[in-house]
Amino acid sequence: MTDLVPVSVQNGRLVTATHAHGLGPVADDWQAAQVWLDAIATRGRKNSAETVATYGYHLDKVRWFCENVHPVSPSRWTMQDVDAFCKYLADVPEDAICARDPLTGAFASRHDPGYSPFRKQPAVSSQADIKRFAHAMFRAWRDMGYIHINPMALHGAGTMRKINPERAVSIDLYDMVFEAMDAEEKRTFTARQLAARDRFILIALRELGLRASELIKASMSAFYKLSDPQDKRTYWVMRIGEETSKGRKERKLPVPKVVMDALGVYREAFGMDTEPSSVEEISLILSVKTDRSKAHASGRLIKDVESRRFFQAWLPVTTRHGLYHIVKGRLEKAAKILDEIGEPERAAHLRRASTHWLRHTFAKAALLTGQDVRTVAAWLGHSDLATTMIYTEQEALDLIRASNDSRPGFLAAE
Numbered sequence: 001m002t003d004l005v006p007v008s009v010q011n012g013r014l015v016t017a018t019h020a021h022g023l024g025p026v027a028d029d030w031q032a033a034q035v036w037l038d039a040i041a042t043r044g045r046k047n048s049a050e051t052v053a054t055y056g057y058h059l060d061k062v063r064w065f066c067e068n069v070h071p072v073s074p075s076r077w078t079m080q081d082v083d084a085f086c087k088y089l090a091d092v093p094e095d096a097i098c099a100r101d102p103l104t105g106a107f108a109s110r111h112d113p114g115y116s117p118f119r120k121q122p123a124v125s126s127q128a129d130i131k132r133f134a135h136a137m138f139r140a141w142r143d144m145g146y147i148h149i150n151p152m153a154l155h156g157a158g159t160m161r162k163i164n165p166e167r168a169v170s171i172d173l174y175d176m177v178f179e180a181m182d183a184e185e186k187r188t189f190t191a192r193q194l195a196a197r198d199r200f201i202l203i204a205l206r207e208l209g210l211r212a213s214e215l216i217k218a219s220m221s222a223f224y225k226l227s228d229p230q231d232k233r234t235y236w237v238m239r240i241g242e243e244t245s246k247g248r249k250e251r252k253l254p255v256p257k258v259v260m261d262a263l264g265v266y267r268e269a270f271g272m273d274t275e276p277s278s279v280e281e282i283s284l285i286l287s288v289k290t291d292r293s294k295a296h297a298s299g300r301l302i303k304d305v306e307s308r309r310f311f312q313a314w315l316p317v318t319t320r321h322g323l324y325h326i327v328k329g330r331l332e333k334a335a336k337i338l339d340e341i342g343e344p345e346r347a348a349h350l351r352r353a354s355t356h357w358l359r360h361t362f363a364k365a366a367l368l369t370g371q372d373v374r375t376v377a378a379w380l381g382h383s384d385l386a387t388t389m390i391y392t393e394q395e396a397l398d399l400i401r402a403s404n405d406s407r408p409g410f411l412a413a414e
Helices: 029-041 049-068 079-090 124-143 171-183 189-208 212-216 257-269 305-310 320-340 344-352 355-368 373-380 385-389 394-406
Strands: 008-010 013-015 223-228 233-240 251-254 286-290 314-316
Touching: 029 049, 029 124, 049 079, 049 124, 079 124, 171 189, 171 320, 171 344, 189 212, 189 257, 189 286, 189 320, 189 355, 212 320, 320 344, 320 355
Parallel strands: none
Antiparallel strands: 008 013, 223 233, 233 251, 286 314
């Protein structure tokens, strides 16, 4: 949709065509959407690269729906088209879920047979995220004159995703995951590498309260030493850069000993020194696969796998989906053990868990051990204390105490 104003002659001068909207020369709706995303990326500190990437994932779903299910481009949508999209999100057919490799579990790539941007049925909260994205896109298009009306105007922008503090992994279930890992046979070099890496991932998510995107985008040099002039001791700190942190707010987190111990074992398994250095730009989360394009200083390619391992030519794990697959795989193995010993409810709870559940687990544990809510908020990168307070029962406790002061013995208590 370009809406060009025709070329005309005025006062003997040729007047070139201009666009009737403010997005500039765009060939179709997908280019128009990309112009909007590019503008968001440069709109200030609030919009991180991760936010823009998430919007890109949502756009992929809208485009796939238009090209494979409902052949009406978004700029021509009416309320009925919006309704059709919302109904589709609520019940994505099984044959529309992205295909996976039966051996590796990897999802089909964009140009592979069986590809779909839907890797599973979107949860209600995910559906709300996608609807909010579409509403924002239509609103921006309307403001720039690309469309005349917002077809989602009467649908609203959708409800904001809310934190569910119950989505946490109890310490006994958390330990069960490691017990399953310890019981697993590790006969090969690769199996030992995977065990060390995955243990570090689980510990880092649980003990540092990181978002998946913050872990996956970090490099080994994110860990550095900081000396405290007050107690004369040196501590390990992890830097979460503004380029990866939600809200583009840099954080520097003191690192628990259990995290550094797990990092050291993981690094040794991949042929590195136990402690990271400040000049290591290698990705923090590594694949056991090697980079075939790695070359010697002379420029000659390192041809064999063993040599690439020796030169630490590891490929990185670069996506949240890749990290999600690693964590879910470890949780599933522990859940199978729980099934075998007759604890299906705990197994089901573990199967529902994800990378973000470990962040919730950190938040709840920190607050339950008495850490100040402001400290926990700073650790998690929350700009609003109200977000951190969700993990507490402070509102209920305040009401309980007020009731006890005014009406002792009124409340049911043990």
